[in-house]
Amino acid sequence: MNRKPTAPVLALQYVILIVMSFVAFYPLWFALLASGREGARLVTFNLTGMFLPIEWTWANYQTMFFEKPLFTWLRNSLYVAGLTTIASLLISTSAAFAFSRFRFWGREAGLIFMLAIQTFPGVLSLIAVAQMLTALGLYATHEGLILAYTVGSLVFSTYNLKGYFDTIPIDLEEAAMIDGAGPIQSFLLIALPLARPALAVTALLGFLSGWGDFIFASVLIPAPNEMRTLVPALYTMANDRNVPWGEFAAGGLLVLLPTMIVFLVVQRYFQGGLTVGGVKG
Amino acid sequence: MIAWSRSRKFLLISAFVLPTLIGLLIFNVYPILFSVYTSFTDRNRVRPLPNCEVLLTGILDPVCWPVFEANRPRGRGFYNPQEPPFQNYQDVLGIFFQPESLTALGLVAVCFVPLIGVVVWQRLPVSRSIKIHPSWLWGGALILGVALAVALNVQAQYSTLEESGDFFIVMFRTLVFVILRVTISFVLGLLLALILNSEHLPGRTLFRVLLFIPWAASSLAILIALIWQFLFRDQGTVNQVLQAIGLNGLPWLTDAWLAFGVVVFVDVWFSYPFVMIVILGALQAVPADTYEAAEIDGASWWQQLTQITLPLIRPAILPAMVLTSITAFQIFGSAFAITGGGPSMGAGNPGMTDFVIIYAYKQIFLTQNYGRASAFAVILFIMLFAATMYSLRLTRITKGAYDA
Numbered sequence: 001m002n003r004k005p006t007a008p009v010l011a012l013q014y015v016i017l018i019v020m021s022f023v024a025f026y027p028l029w030f031a032l033l034a035s036g037r038e039g040a041r042l043v044t045f046n047l048t049g050m051f052l053p054i055e056w057t058w059a060n061y062q063t064m065f066f067e068k069p070l071f072t073w074l075r076n077s078l079y080v081a082g083l084t085t086i087a088s089l090l091i092s093t094s095a096a097f098a099f100s101r102f103r104f105w106g107r108e109a110g111l112i113f114m115l116a117i118q119t120f121p122g123v124l125s126l127i128a129v130a131q132m133l134t135a136l137g138l139y140a141t142h143e144g145l146i147l148a149y150t151v152g153s154l155v156f157s158t159y160n161l162k163g164y165f166d167t168i169p170i171d172l173e174e175a176a177m178i179d180g181a182g183p184i185q186s187f188l189l190i191a192l193p194l195a196r197p198a199l200a201v202t203a204l205l206g207f208l209s210g211w212g213d214f215i216f217a218s219v220l221i222p223a224p225n226e227m228r229t230l231v232p233a234l235y236t237m238a239n240d241r242n243v244p245w246g247e248f249a250a251g252g253l254l255v256l257l258p259t260m261i262v263f264l265v266v267q268r269y270f271q272g273g274l275t276v277g278g279v280k281g
Numbered sequence: 282m283i284a285w286s287r288s289r290k291f292l293l294i295s296a297f298v299l300p301t302l303i304g305l306l307i308f309n310v311y312p313i314l315f316s317v318y319t320s321f322t323d324r325n326r327v328r329p330l331p332n333c334e335v336l337l338t339g340i341l342d343p344v345c346w347p348v349f350e351a352n353r354p355r356g357r358g359f360y361n362p363q364e365p366p367f368q369n370y371q372d373v374l375g376i377f378f379q380p381e382s383l384t385a386l387g388l389v390a391v392c393f394v395p396l397i398g399v400v401v402w403q404r405l406p407v408s409r410s411i412k413i414h415p416s417w418l419w420g421g422a423l424i425l426g427v428a429l430a431v432a433l434n435v436q437a438q439y440s441t442l443e444e445s446g447d448f449f450i451v452m453f454r455t456l457v458f459v460i461l462r463v464t465i466s467f468v469l470g471l472l473l474a475l476i477l478n479s480e481h482l483p484g485r486t487l488f489r490v491l492l493f494i495p496w497a498a499s500s501l502a503i504l505i506a507l508i509w510q511f512l513f514r515d516q517g518t519v520n521q522v523l524q525a526i527g528l529n530g531l532p533w534l535t536d537a538w539l540a541f542g543v544v545v546f547v548d549v550w551f552s553y554p555f556v557m558i559v560i561l562g563a564l565q566a567v568p569a570d571t572y573e574a575a576e577i578d579g580a581s582w583w584q585q586l587t588q589i590t591l592p593l594i595r596p597a598i599l600p601a602m603v604l605t606s607i608t609a610f611q612i613f614g615s616a617f618a619i620t621g622g623g624p625s626m627g628a629g630n631p632g633m634t635d636f637v638i639i640y641a642y643k644q645i646f647l648t649q650n651y652g653r654a655s656a657f658a659v660i661l662f663i664m665l666f667a668a669t670m671y672s673l674r675l676t677r678i679t680k681g682a683y684d685a
Contacts, residue, residue: 017482028494030512091300102294119666120309121637124654124658125308125315132311135346148308154305187297211500212502212503231504252504256501
C-alpha cells in the first residue's frame with residue numbers, strides 16, 4: 001500500500017472521494033440554499049435552484065431571529081445542555097475514579113449492573129420518568145430535563161472515563177500516597193488533570209447529546225413555546241401544515257453550524273479520547 | 282487509604298459512588314420496575330388511572346403516593362392487573378409460541394444451516410487436511426440454502442410468522458435494518474479509510490474533513506433527516522435530477538421497499554464517518570513493513586487486504602462495530618423524521634420502517650397502549666440485555682486499574 005498508485009487507480013480514488021464528499025455535504029448546502037429563499041414553498045424550485053444559489057434574501061433569518069423566539073430556544077438549549085454537562089461530569093468522574101481505583105465489594109457487579117440498566121431503551125422509560133418528575137414538581141421545567149439528561153448520560157460517561165483512568169498508571173498516585181496524599185487529593189490533583197482529554201471528549205459528547213435530543217425534550221417540556229428547547233421547537237415548525245421551509249432551514253443552519261464547527265475542531269482528540277477510553281479491545 | 286478503618290473506607294467510597302448510584306436507582310431502575318409492572322396490567326387509553334387499592338400499584342405509581350392525596354384521581358377508567366397476568370405478552374408475541382409459528386421459524390432456520398456449516402467447517406482442524414477451495418464451499422452452501430428455501434416453501438413460512446403478531450415483524454425488520462446498516466457502513470468506511478490512508482493523495486485532509494461532516498451533524502440527526510425527507514419527496518431533488526436525465530421519478534417515501542432503502546441510506550450517511558475514523562486510526566497503527574514484506578512475497582492487493590489489513594485492525598474495530606450494532610438497534614430520530622414509521626402495511630400492522638423503538642414510541646404516545654407497550658419493552662430489554670452481556674465477552678471492559 002505504499003507504492004504510488006497508478007494513474008487510473010488514483011483517478012478512481014479521487015472520483016470516489018469527490019462523489020462521497022458531495023453526498024456528505026449536499027444536505028447542508030441545500031439547507032443553505034433553502035434558507036436564502038423567499039417563501040415557504042420549496043417545490044417551486046427549479047432544478048438549478050437546488051444546486052446553485054440563484055437568489056438570496058435575508059428575510060428568513062430576520063424572521064427567525066426577530067419574530068420567532070429563536071433566541072429563547074437557543075438560550076434554553078444552552079442552559080439545559082450546559083448544566084447537564086457540568087452535572088454529569090461532576091458525578092461521573094467521581095464514580096469512574098472509584099470504579100477504576102478502589103477495590104470494593106460491589107465493583108464488578110456495579111459495572112455490569114450499570115451496563116445492564118443502560119440497555120433499557122430510554123424512550124420506553126419516559127412515562128415513568130415523566131410521572132416521577134411530576135411527583136417531584138419538575139415536570140415541564142428545565143431542571144427536570146437536566147436531571148433526566150444527566151442520568152441518561154451517566155453510564156456512558158462513567159464507562160468512558162473509567163476506561164481512561166485505567167490507562168493512567170497507578171504509580172503516580174501510589175507515589176503521592178507515600179508522600180501522604182489521601183484518595184481525594186490524588187483524585188483532584190493527579191487523576192483529573194491527567195484525564196483532561198477524556199474529560200473534554202466526555203463533556204463534549206454529553207453536551208451534544210443534550211443539545212440535539214428530541215424525544216425527552218419534546219415529552220418533558222411540551223409547552224409553552226418559550227420553554228422549549230431548540231430541536232423539538234424546530235421539528236414542530238417543520239411539521240406544521242404550512243411548513244415555513246425557508247425559516248426552518250435558516251433556524252436549522254444556525255443551530256447546525258456552530259455544533260459542527262465545535263465538533264470538527266475537537267474531533268482530532270476523539271481518537272485518543274474514545275479509543276483509549278471505553279472502546280479499548 | 283490502606284490503614285483506614287472499614288467504616289472510613291466505606292464512607293469515602295460511598296461519597297464517590299453514591300450520587301451515580303442514587304441517580305441510576307431513581308431514573309433508571311425505577312422506570313424499569315414500573316414498566317415491568319405495567320406490562321402485567323391492562324393500562325391503556327381508556328384505563329389510564331391507577332387503582333391505588335392494589336398493593337403494587339399503590340407502591341409503584343407515583344400518583345398513588347400519600348404526597349398526592351389531594352390529586353388522587355376520581356372517576357372512571359382505572360387499570361388493574363390483568364387476568365390472566367401474561368395477557369399483554371401474549372398479545373405482543375401473538376401466536377409466536379404456538380406450534381405453527383415455531384415450526385415455521387425452525388424451517389426458516391434450517392435454510393441457514395449450510396452457511397453455518399461452512400463457517401464451522403473452516404474452524405475445524407480437519408479442514409486443513411482436506412483442501413477445498415473456499416469459493417466452492419461458499420457457493421455450494423449458498424445453492425444448498427436456496428434449494429432448501431424453495432423446497433420448504435419459505436415464503437409461506439414467513440407469512441405464517443408475520444401473522445403471529447407484531448413482535449416478530451418489528452424485530453425482523455429492525456434486525457434486517459441493523460445488518461444492512463452495519464455492513465454497508467463498514468464497507469464504505471473501510472473503502473474510504475483505505476483511500477484516505479494512502480500518502481500519495483494530495484488534498485486528502487480536506488476530504489477527510491468533508492467526509493466527516495455527517496457525523497458532526499449527527500447530534501442534530503432529526504433536523505438533517507427532515508432535510509433528507511424533503512430531498513426524497515416526489516418533487517424533491519432526487520426525483521428532479523432523475524427527471525432531468527430522462528428517467529422517471531420514483532416514489533421514494535411511499536413505496537415500502539424504497540422507503541426502507543431510503544432509511545438505510547440516510548442512516549449509513551450518518552454512521553459511516555465514525556467507522557471510517559476508527560478504521561483509519563487502526564490502519565495507521567499497522568506498520569508499513571508488513572505490507573512491504575508481503576509485496577516482496579508477491580501478495581496481490583486483495584490478499585494484502587484480507588490476510589493482513591483486516592486481521593490486524595480487527596481488535597480495534599470489533600468493539601466499535603459491536604457498539605454501532607447496539608446503537609443501530611435503538612434508532613429512532615432519523616427514521617421517524619423521514620417516514621414516521623413507514624409506509625403503512627395495512628391497518629393494524631406495523632409500518633414498513635416501524636423499527637423497534639419507533640413502534641414502541643407509537644404504542645406509548647399515539648395509541649397509548651401502555652400495558653402492551655410495556656410488555657414489548659420488557660421483551661426488548663431482555664433481548665438487548667442478553668446481547669450486551671454477550672458482547673462484554675468481546676471487550677473486557679470491567680477490568681480495573683489493579684487487574685492485569
